[in-house]
Amino acid sequence: MVSDVIELSELEHDALTEVVNIGVSRAAASLRKMVGHQVLLSVPAVEIVTRQKAGVLLGERESNGLVAVEQNFSGAFAGRAMLIFPQAHSLALARAVAGDEISNEELADLEQEALAETGNVILNSCLATMANMLKRPLTMSIPTVNKGDASTLFSEPVKDDEDGPVLFLYINFSIHQRDLRGYIAMMMDMPSMHSLKDLLAEFIRQVVGDQE
């Protein structure tokens, strides 16, 4: 889909989808290893939208409270990556990644931290893969866990007073036998979005040029 914030060519969009896809398949593999269950992943739908629209898109799918594990990244492009899932699933997710060996009390203590670590692994897998693809290193922050709803999660800008675009990836992951699903979103500022577009163009040039 052509974004209403920044124009990507069809190939750039393909490339972005592919880059995201790589990151996400890596993230899915990570998640699979963590929970030891079949993880169904959708082919990521990539859209570049305003923060407001991202709130609407997510709100359309999730009306209840949400949890977001957030990690800021900086480098050639900067922004915030978010792993978002329904708050009601938070304990189940913690249980899925912590395993069945630990007791409920232990899990309750561990919940917040388990979510942070899950987010850390998934977002890092995803971002690191993208960085490798685009050949630009990214620095990732320590993950934080935030609660809110579809509109509030996107309300805090990456930089002050900027309605920066959101690279909104719907990756619905659902885990068999556990009622779990989630989304990954990346908020970026406008300069980063332009850098990303340039990097995608470079990536395409290399790929298409290299192999001809």
Added chain:
Amino acid sequence: MPNSSDRWSATRSKPARVLQFRNRDGPKAVTAEPPSLASTDDKHSLLGQLRERLNISLLAAGAAGSWDWDISRNQLYLDDRMAALYGIDPAEADAGLATSIFFKAIYPGDANRIRIAVAGLLHGAELFFKTYRIITSDDQVCWVEAHGRCHFDAAGRPERFSGILVDVTERHRVEERLRIAQSAGGIGTFEHIPGHATVMVSHEFCRLLGLNSADVLPVVTINRLVKEGCPPLLEMGRQQGEDLTYSEIGVRRADNGEERWLARRGEAVRDVEGGGVRFIGVIYDVTESKRVEDALRHLNDTLEQRVEREIAERLQIEEALRQAQKMEAVGQLTGGIAHDFNNLLTVILGNVDMARSRLGNSGDERIERALANAQKGAERASALTQRLLAFSRRQPLAPKKILVSRLLQGMAELISRSLGETVILKTETTPDLWTVEADPNQLENAILNLAVNGRDAMDGSGTLTLTAANIPSGELLPSGEIASRDYLMLSVTDTGSGMSQEAVDRAFEPFFTTKEVGKGTGLGLSMVYGFVKQSGGDIHISSRLREGTTVCLYLPRAGDASADLSDQIIPGEQPSSLNETVLVVEDDEDVRQFAVECLLELGYQVIQAAGGREALSLLIERQEDVQLLVTDVVMPGLSGRQLAEAAQQLNPSLPILYVSGYPRDVILQDGRVKEGVELLSKPFTQQALAAKVRELLDQSVSVEV
């Protein structure tokens, strides 16, 4: 020369690669140890067997070919079928090719997309699942689906990228047809495995629900759109084995909140690993047919009611028509009676009048009193017939332009006197009232009549309000009709006892009265009705019991000319005694006799005729002698009007006086007396005849001079 098995093994240091093909999806294959082999011969035969088995299973899987991309060595290997598809010598393909060959046969429009995807693989994506076109060695375009997987070394670095191609040209065509069928037919599909929180959906599915396009949606998101009281679109905990029965489900679209009805049907398919089921189904919009169905049901349910209402409406219209017809019939009847009655009264009045003047002062006082009583009675009877004529819209009207505000001013004293001291009179007029064209005397009569009616309804005390206002065309009249022209509305409102609807309905009927016997004739409103209708206007009563009544008169607005309110000059107070010759034409012997005698007594020369033809021959005979023609209007043979026309041809300056009790259609045009025509209504008195005759003779003299 080594056989192909030799080369296969020679080019590959790890036989595990072959195992990878067999166990494409088993990650363990990557790390599987090569089978320990006793001798080279064994090795060859085992590899041969493995290759054979591989080929069989690939064929069984419908594979059009398979490839193996050695990332570390930068070599591409194709199997025989894929080599054939690409038009490459199988031997070369088996020996290893440049990796760029992979893209060689790809349709140019798809090549870059696939290059990008392969680049993704080489950078660490695990799965490769793409559909694209290739151009085969015999120049056929063929759709393929590539299922590939990247294998990683122990350090997690991509090592090989291998997979199979499946020819999906036919499937692609079917899918395309299905896609078109779905979008053209507005059919959304879904596939749901019970127990999963998400469901696979088609874009049309999303569109039907007003959601942004997605391939997978949470079940709760979909069910949240379902209206209360409807079953969920997807049931999380559905038990195995039951098909999805047809159901109609109300939803509220996510994008605009519009309420729609969707039909859902589907089947349970038992092919999920572990013997589970998945539900495959469709939804489509049935809002329109549902609406039609509902409307039809509603129509059926309310049929009786609607028939009743229709009948009631029809009855009402019939009643109104009946009422109008009745009024018309009564009007005809009363008009007819009044006409004959007027002739009789003319004779009675005339003769009593004459008898009294002959008797003079010398007579018996008792005779004189009896004659006076007879005259009074006859005059009252005459007044009654005037009202009847007024109701039947047959009274001769002399319309003039009237400023209603001035007319009301002039009447104020008369009305307040009629009302008495205990009734308050209010007059409310707006400035710039339009002028109307009507007979001022009759309008005064009408207003007075209504005022008196109001007074009687208030039983002596209350407020009577006269209002006048402009009603421009297009405004809604109380009758419910739209005013088709400009009207002046004149209303009389009392605070009296009011009338029942039944009384309102019948109020204009002659002799209908709510007053006690002897208190009214029941002709007042009938007269007003007839007058207003004859003047091209309308009348409306609204009334509430114990609150009062308002009667509104709607009179058409006059043309531009300014109102002429000069009082009519009443000519000739005293009958002059002159000797002009008057021709009297009247078919009623008694009336003619009376008229002739009157005129003779006044000193005129009189010649007479009993009909039009006779009169005409007299006129021709004694043309120059006749100075005035007095003629009845309705006569057998030549009518008064035809006679008048013939007479004016003989002598254009001959004045003509019509005498009639039945002037309609004859001398009235649009309910008014024709210009230049004088009319004396029957019954008439000697004095009235004398005055009219003198007036006409004097006018004609002045014209001649």
Added chain:
Amino acid sequence: MSVTVLVVDDSKLARINAGKALNQLQPDWRRVEAASAAEALAVIEREPVDVALVDFNMEEKDGLALAAEIREAHPVMPIAIITANIQDEIISRAREINASFVAKPLTAEGLQGFVSGAALRLRAKS
């Protein structure tokens, strides 16, 4: 001789996972845990450590910096950088300080290469 392995990760869950994986591969090894770089350095100060698994993404001092410090004092200690941040840049930085790179999430399979190499080196040393 018993082997002491130091697990440094600010995530308790990650430490539990590392423990599980190590338990599968080398049940005899003694595990010491640290939740930060500072804690880790304190442990090394206090007792002999043979092997270190160091998380990269930690507050204050990251895993690579910590590993570099440890490397200065212990030139041959087998050290693994454990992270989900699989960027080429991180991997090459790990190599520069002669540390192995193991991707998160940690599994016995993923850790096997490093652990067997470390065991081999420790045997050779002793």
